[in-house]
Amino acid sequence: MCDNWGYEKLHKADEKRAIDEMKHAEKLIGRILFLDGTPIVSNLNKISIGATVEKQHKKDHAAESDAIASYNEGIKLAMEIGDNGTKELLDSILKDEEAHIDWIEAQIDQIEQMGIQNYLSDQRG
Ligand SMILES: [Fe+2]
Numbered sequence: 046m047c048d049n050w051g052y053e054k055l056h057k058a059d060e061k062r063a064i065d066e067m068k069h070a071e072k073l074i075g076r077i078l079f080l081d082g083t084p085i086v087s088n089l090n091k092i093s094i095g096a097t098v099e100k101q102h103k104k105d106h107a108a109e110s111d112a113i114a115s116y117n118e119g120i121k122l123a124m125e126i127g128d129n130g131t132k133e134l135l136d137s138i139l140k141d142e143e144a145h146i147d148w149i150e151a152q153i154d155q156i157e158q159m160g161i162q163n164y165l166s167d168q169r170g
Contacts, residue, residue: 047098053170055098062105062145069138076134098168099161102152109146116142 047056074084093108095101116139123132156164 046094046101047168050098051170052098052165052168055168058148059101062148065141065145069141072134072138076131080131098165099153099156102149102156106146106149106153109142109149112142113139113146 047053047059070086074086077084093104095104116135120132120135120139123129123135152164155167159167
């Protein structure tokens with residue numbers, strides 16, 4: 046959507062974040078297979094995309110926040126059962142997710158400080 050609107054800078058940032066998420070999925074699938082599990086990739090969470098850039102940032106913030114909570118729970122469980130390999134994987138993904146939410150919060154702050162029109166003008170590329 047951002048590409049279609051001509052917000053090239055924002056489009057590139059969103060695309061990079063999406064690629065990070067795909068790499069996370071790949072690593073998690075690899076770990077599940079290593080543990081002789083069966084990854085289930087058909088049960089997807091509901092995808093919620095905002096109709097405006099501001100709404101996109103807010104929905105993405107909520108999704109990243111949920112992901113951070115889930116990874117923290119997973120790390121806690123991995124520690125409880127002594128699975129250090131899984132803990133290390135989840136630690137590395139958690140760091141990426143925290144960087145994602147930090148970036149989104151910066152965008153929300155910028156919109157608040159400079160106004161949506163100035164922000165969007167800066168996102169054209
Ligand atoms: Fe993320």
